[in-house]
Amino acid sequence: MTIRLGLPSKGRLRDKTAAWFAERGVTIENAGAEREYAGRVRGVEGVELVLLSAAEIPRELAAGRLHLGVTGEDLVQEKIPDWRRVVTLAAPLGFGHADLIVAVPAAWVDVETMSDLDAVAADFRARHGFSLRVATKYHLLARRFFARHGVADYRLVDSQGATEGVAKNRTAEAIVDITSSGETLRANHLKILADGLILRSQANLCVSRAAPWDAPRRALAERLEGALGVRLLEKASATP
Amino acid sequence: MAASRAYLPGGRLGAGLAELAAETARINALFAAAGAVAVEPETLQPADIMLELYGEDIRARAFVTHDPVAGDLVLRPDFTAPVVRLHMAHGATPARYAYCGPVWRRQEPGSSRPTEYLQAGVEILGAEDPIEADAEAFDLIRRALGEGPDAPELSALTGDLAVALAMIDTVEGPERRRAALRRHIWRPARFRALLESFGPARPEPGPERRALLEAVRAGDEPLRRHIRRHKLVGLRGLDEIMQRARQLAEDAALPPLDPGRIALIERALAVRGPSARSLAELRDIAAEAPALTPALDRMEARLEALARRGVDAAALPFDASFGRALEYYDGFVFEFRAPAAPHLPPLGGGGRYDALTRRLGGGRTLPAVGGVVRPEALIAARRAACDDEGAGEAGPPGAPEGAASRPAPAEETRA
Numbered sequence: 001m002t003i004r005l006g007l008p009s010k011g012r013l014r015d016k017t018a019a020w021f022a023e024r025g026v027t028i029e030n031a032g033a034e035r036e037y038a039g040r041v042r043g044v045e046g047v048e049l050v051l052l053s054a055a056e057i058p059r060e061l062a063a064g065r066l067h068l069g070v071t072g073e074d075l076v077q078e079k080i081p082d083w084r085r086v087v088t089l090a091a092p093l094g095f096g097h098a099d100l101i102v103a104v105p106a107a108w109v110d111v112e113t114m115s116d117l118d119a120v121a122a123d124f125r126a127r128h129g130f131s132l133r134v135a136t137k138y139h140l141l142a143r144r145f146f147a148r149h150g151v152a153d154y155r156l157v158d159s160q161g162a163t164e165g166v167a168k169n170r171t172a173e174a175i176v177d178i179t180s181s182g183e184t185l186r187a188n189h190l191k192i193l194a195d196g197l198i199l200r201s202q203a204n205l206c207v208s209r210a211a212p213w214d215a216p217r218r219a220l221a222e223r224l225e226g227a228l229g230v231r232l233l234e235k236a237s238a239t240p
Numbered sequence: 241m242a243a244s245r246a247y248l249p250g251g252r253l254g255a256g257l258a259e260l261a262a263e264t265a266r267i268n269a270l271f272a273a274a275g276a277v278a279v280e281p282e283t284l285q286p287a288d289i290m291l292e293l294y295g296e297d298i299r300a301r302a303f304v305t306h307d308p309v310a311g312d313l314v315l316r317p318d319f320t321a322p323v324v325r326l327h328m329a330h331g332a333t334p335a336r337y338a339y340c341g342p343v344w345r346r347q348e349p350g351s352s353r354p355t356e357y358l359q360a361g362v363e364i365l366g367a368e369d370p371i372e373a374d375a376e377a378f379d380l381i382r383r384a385l386g387e388g389p390d391a392p393e394l395s396a397l398t399g400d401l402a403v404a405l406a407m408i409d410t411v412e413g414p415e416r417r418r419a420a421l422r423r424h425i426w427r428p429a430r431f432r433a434l435l436e437s438f439g440p441a442r443p444e445p446g447p448e449r450r451a452l453l454e455a456v457r458a459g460d461e462p463l464r465r466h467i468r469r470h471k472l473v474g475l476r477g478l479d480e481i482m483q484r485a486r487q488l489a490e491d492a493a494l495p496p497l498d499p500g501r502i503a504l505i506e507r508a509l510a511v512r513g514p515s516a517r518s519l520a521e522l523r524d525i526a527a528e529a530p531a532l533t534p535a536l537d538r539m540e541a542r543l544e545a546l547a548r549r550g551v552d553a554a555a556l557p558f559d560a561s562f563g564r565a566l567e568y569y570d571g572f573v574f575e576f577r578a579p580a581a582p583h584l585p586p587l588g589g590g591g592r593y594d595a596l597t598r599r600l601g602g603g604r605t606l607p608a609v610g611g612v613v614r615p616e617a618l619i620a621a622r623r624a625a626c627d628d629e630g631a632g633e634a635g636p637p638g639a640p641e642g643a644a645s646r647p648a649p650a651e652e653t654r655a
Binding site: 081082105106107108109110112115118119120122123124127128130131139143149150152153155156167168170173188189190 | 452
């Protein structure tokens with residue numbers, strides 16, 4: 001009987017996550033070589049480590065195949081449509097900060113707000129014969145945000161990487177993407193709209209409400225709570 | 241369950257399917273008796289043409305697939321647009337069409353809406369008397385829902401986008417103001433924000449906007465330099481940016497819209513209640529906005545046409561803002577719900593969509609009105625009514641949590 005804990009398998013997110021756990025006396029050990037995606041948790045009993053891409057962790061939490069997981073709030077909200085029903089954000093971890101924003105070319109001096117973007121979308125469609133294209137991998141969050149601001153005549157274009165370059169490459173006019181310092185945006189001659197902040201995200205320790213939480217697992221989780229100083233269970237048990 | 245279909249457990253075989261087939265045959269016969277010929281648009285429609293016609297909500301929920309030859313294709317999310325497209329390419333006018341078949345919408349996890357469901361509908365294209373056609377479309381859907389065995393009790397709701405369109409025409413200033421409002425007629429919150437932004441409550445420009453307005457006043461070359469401080473990337477060109485900058489300067493110099501006018505428009509769009517009373521209220525508003533009168537004359541004539549068809553037109557519920565969530569309607573709109581089955585979407589609905597024919601007709605416009613029935617929801621409503629009588633409960637067992645108290649979004653009206 002174990003609790004399955006999903007952690008990012010590579011990069012700075014993995015290192016910072018390991019450090020966060022280590023500070024609380026819980027050691028994340030790679031079983032073998034650096035590149036092997038297997039590992040162990042030391043310092044607390046009954047926790048099975050699952051290493052996978054941060055982008056896959058929300059889906060696994062939603063499916064109840066992970067009890068706990070570390071991933072970005074942006075990914076939780078994007079990948080799980082009705083996320084509050086199935087996942088609880090138990091603790092923000094203080095790293096992996098990223099803002100999900102709407103950006104347009106800096107030379108669009110006539111566009112400061114979402115309302116301007118909407119007006120430009122109408123002109124753009126009339127002149128070019130197709131809807132203004134917004135490149136993103138955050139389809140759900142972008143669509144909701146644009147709907148909330150009443151933007152019409154736009155079309156989402158999927159972009160899984162190097163999204164900041166789409167305007168220069170003429171494959172889209174605007175973007176919805178994450179940024180931390182804004183440097184990549186500036187380097188690509190883009191600016192953030194004044195009311196274009198969709199979400200301030202950071203890495204979170206997440207609890208699945210869809211995973212089986214039977215009595216032995218709840219006991220294990222209580223012990224983990226003690227070590228981490230984070231309340232997991234009360235939130236997890238608040239399942240409707 | 242493999243044998244389940246939208247709203248109907250066990251509707252895919254045996255007695256369940258037979259009941260559904262009988263229902264759709266009855267509806268088809270009713271539409272055929274009204275002179276409609278059968279039409280069957282392709283299941284897979286060209287994505288580039290079709291998706292531009294729908295609002296973002298339906299567009300986002302369309303199933304898109306790809307063919308190496310035909311390109312991106314979409315599983316039809318409704319019938320109206322494909323039928324109009326077919327008619328504009330091949331049909332002789334006037335025409336009336338009847339259809340029955342599945343449509344597909346992607347749904348979010350946790351949603352109780354089906355991804356596939358049946359629509360049985362009728363479209364009346366190019367009718368000589370649009371007011372009679374409005375009344376006929378309403379009556380056909382009403383009878384399709386109300387004449388079957390154990391027909392459920394229905395509650396109707398109507399609206400007329402012509403009211404909002406006429407009120408927009410009373411807005412003073414450049415045409416782009418009215419165009420912007422028309423474009424957002426389907427998004428009430430955005431519509432209101434735009435309207436307010438034309439009035440005295442418009443915010444003072446910030447430093448960035450002031451610098452832009454100054455650059456416009458200084459002339460083309462300073463404006464060009466103001467833009468060129470940044471590297472110009474992307475498809476939107478210098479001339480487009482300059483053009484809008486000049487418009488912003490013009491707008492900033494315009495006198496604000498009279499707050500009384502704004503209030504009058506909001507008052508007109510807030511009218512709701514029985515049709516006769518709503519019409520009287522709108523007549524009062526028209527005393528201050530004469531442009532509204534032709535729309536109200538048509539509304540009055542429509543109510544008379546409905547009364548001739550046996551509808552209690554004076555009491556028919558009306559809401560001036562109803563129908564504003566569906567992006568292709570531009571006139572009379574209606575829907576029918578089953579009060580005994582509040583967990584179900586509207587059982588049927590429809591409306592006028594002249595503007596859609598222009599977008600698909602290459603400049604040619606036809607008067608067009610139509611409506612659909614959801615046969616599966618209709619049967620489910622009938623069963624719910626029976627259960628209700630038997631058990632005396634408010635809703636059928638197994639209704640999704642929270643669904644009973646929450647009406648389906650207005651977008652579901654036609655769809």
